[in-house]
Amino acid sequence: MQFLNFEIKPCKEEDKEFFREKIDEISDSIVPPAEGAEDEYVFLKITDDEDNILGGCIMEIDSWKIAELDILWVDEKYRMQGLGSALIREAEHVARENGCYAMTLRTFDFQARPLYEKHGYKVVGFIKDWPRGHENYSLMKRLDQPSPEYVPSKTCVYGVRPANGEDADIIDDGLGEYNHSQVPYEHEFIRLNKKVLDEDGNLIAGIIAGVQGWNCAYIEMMWVDENQRNRGIGTYLLSDFEREAKEKGAYMVIFDALDWQMPFFEKHGYTVTGTLEDCPKGHRWCQLQKLL
Numbered sequence: 001m002q003f004l005n006f007e008i009k010p011c012k013e014e015d016k017e018f019f020r021e022k023i024d025e026i027s028d029s030i031v032p033p034a035e036g037a038e039d040e041y042v043f044l045k046i047t048d049d050e051d052n053i054l055g056g057c058i059m060e061i062d063s064w065k066i067a068e069l070d071i072l073w074v075d076e077k078y079r080m081q082g083l084g085s086a087l088i089r090e091a092e093h094v095a096r097e098n099g100c101y102a103m104t105l106r107t108f109d110f111q112a113r114p115l116y117e118k119h120g121y122k123v124v125g126f127i128k129d130w131p132r133g134h135e136n137y138s139l140m141k142r143l144d145q146p147s148p149e150y151v152p153s154k155t156c157v158y159g160v161r162p163a164n165g166e167d168a169d170i171i172d173d174g175l176g177e178y179n180h181s182q183v184p185y186e187h188e189f190i191r192l193n194k195k196v197l198d199e200d201g202n203l204i205a206g207i208i209a210g211v212q213g214w215n216c217a218y219i220e221m222m223w224v225d226e227n228q229r230n231r232g233i234g235t236y237l238l239s240d241f242e243r244e245a246k247e248k249g250a251y252m253v254i255f256d257a258l259d260w261q262m263p264f265f266e267k268h269g270y271t272v273t274g275t276l277e278d279c280p281k282g283h284r285w286c287q288l289q290k291l292l
Contacts, residue, residue, distance in 0.1 A: 010195075045171065104140050129252070193207065
């Protein structure tokens with residue numbers, strides 16, 4: 001190792017934002033964002049006449065005009081009444097209004113895959129045994145191409161409207177409680193974020209990652225300064241994370257990579273379990289997995 005004099009330390013919250021900015025700089029140099037576009041979140045909700053939240057969704061729109069339906073939840077008492085379909089249609093409407101050409105999402109086998117497929121989403125990848133005994137699916141729908149309109153037998157009698165951050169917390173918690181009821185979490189999320197400082201204290205690399213409650217390790221982002229690459233720093237960070245994640249009980253690591261990031265992870269034993277073609281345009285998003 002050529003960097004043994006460098007210091008490895010836990011990350012602070014501001015380090016995460018620094019890494020994100022650096023990774024965005026690289027990504028934007030390869031695939032420029034749409035003019036004037038920035039990453040943004042959209043919160044939608046359905047409420048009854050007393051303003052109680054019956055369901056909602058959280059969608060992220062990135063600067064490449066790809067929408068991700070990150071969370072969709074409907075209260076158990078109001079399922080099979082068209083609320084999920086109403087939220088999907090409105091999310092797609094908002095995405096199209098914002099110029100998005102594709103919508104992506106993930107769902108578990110105990111969630112709503114059949115509903116999404118009725119709305120024209122296609123499975124483009126899956127992770128077996130996450131959580132143990134179950135599967136997770138990645139789906140995609142092109143919003144710039146015609147697709148059949150699904151109309152459920154029961155139509156939602158309430159309207160979909162914008163939500164705020166407090167509403168989003170309720171929606172997020174609702175889905176989390178449902179997931180836990182299907183497959184109980186074994187522990188809270190374990191953060192294993194690390195950063196590398198050079199001999200002058202400059203931040204030159206880092207990894208934002210951890211182990212979620214079903215003991216699957218997840219890498220959110222990883223960065224090494226361009227001037228410090230090919231010195232073993234990335235290999236050390238990744239290997240150290242995998243070792244620590246395994247010690248914490250993780251049996252698998254998953255990571256979402258773009259095609260220009262893939263060679264490094266494939267070299268370290270990660271395999272492709274799903275691919276989104278033309279996301280971003282002219283490139284591929286890939287879902288990677290490694291068993292520990």
